[in-house]
Amino acid sequence: xxxxxxxxxxxxxxxxxxxxxxxxxISGHATLYWYQQILGQGxxxxxxxxxxxxxxxxQLPKDRFSAERLKGVDSTLKIQPAKLExxxxxxxxxxxxxxxxxxxxxxxxxxxxxxxx
Amino acid sequence: AQSVTQLDSHVSVSEGTPxxxxxxxxxxxSPSLFWYVxxxxxxxxxxxxxxxxxxxxxxxNGFEAEFKKSETxxxxxxxxxxxxxxxxxxxxxxxxxxxxxLIFGQGTTLQVKP
Numbered sequence: 641x642x643x644x645x646x647x648x649x650x651x652x653x654x655x656x657x658x659x660x661x662x663x664x665x666i667s668g669h670a671t672l673y674w675y676q677q678i679l680g681q682g683x684x685x686x687x688x689x690x691x692x693x694x695x696x697x698x699q700l701p702k703d704r705f706s707a708e709r710l711k712g713v714d715s716t717l718k719i720q721p722a723k724l725e726x727x728x729x730x731x732x733x734x735x736x737x738x739x740x741x742x743x744x745x746x747x748x749x750x751x752x753x754x755x756x757x
Numbered sequence: 758a759q760s761v762t763q764l765d766s767h768v769s770v771s772e773g774t775p776x777x778x779x780x781x782x783x784x785x786x787s788p789s790l791f792w793y794v795x796x797x798x799x800x801x802x803x804x805x806x807x808x809x810x811x812x813x814x815x816x817x818n819g820f821e822a823e824f825k826k827s828e829t830x831x832x833x834x835x836x837x838x839x840x841x842x843x844x845x846x847x848x849x850x851x852x853x854x855x856x857x858x859l860i861f862g863q864g865t866t867l868q869v870k871p
Contacts, residue, residue, distance in 0.1 A: 671857060682861030682862050683801070685858055685859070688857070744857055746857070747800075750799060751800065
């Protein structure tokens with residue numbers, strides 16, 4: 641079974657530039673998550689989709705971050721404009737249903753490492 | 758609100774000796790708890806999860822964890838460390854809402870010396 645795919649794996653940009661990350665979840669998984677992992681910290685949820693609807697985006701900095709999952713499959717996370725503090729690894733995860741963490745394992749992709757100069 | 762505290766940011770053991778990674782949780786209800794491992798340049802992988810069944814949970818690669826409600830702890834152990842166990846380990850609690858949201862601890866780096 642193919643895992644969660646993410647691209648690019650690495651990205652270096654100047655501050656105030658824009659950047660986009662792509663995620664393709666495991667086939668058949670209804671729920672997709674984007675996490676931000678700053679160096680030395682645990683991942684923090686940015687946004688959660690159930691099919692193509694948003695379940696939770698309470699920690700997404702909406703003035704600069706946006707995400708979409710138009711067809712309920714793959715997803716794009718965008719940052720515009722980027723700030724120095726956005727330097728982090730952006731992880732995508734997917735799960736079958738996303739309703740109950742106890743029975744619904746999240747599978748993570750390898751992440752995109754973003755460096756903002 | 759739910760949270761987890763990993764008591765050690767860095768643990769160093771010798772190969773073949775026991776591993777203990779400590780985690781305390783805070784939750785206003787009976788939580789679901791997890792341990793994830795992150796190897797360099799690889800995605801997070803679920804080691805084990807506690808879902809209110811048996812308090813001693815066995816995971817992959819010989820790891821296990823014990824849920825102790827009286828101590829609000831969920832420590833991860835392994836009888837004998839292997840070089841391949843060197844990685845970052847995260848203790849995780851599920852959010853109280855029925856959305857699958859996970860709340861991660863700060864992580865513990867496990868170093869295994871030959």
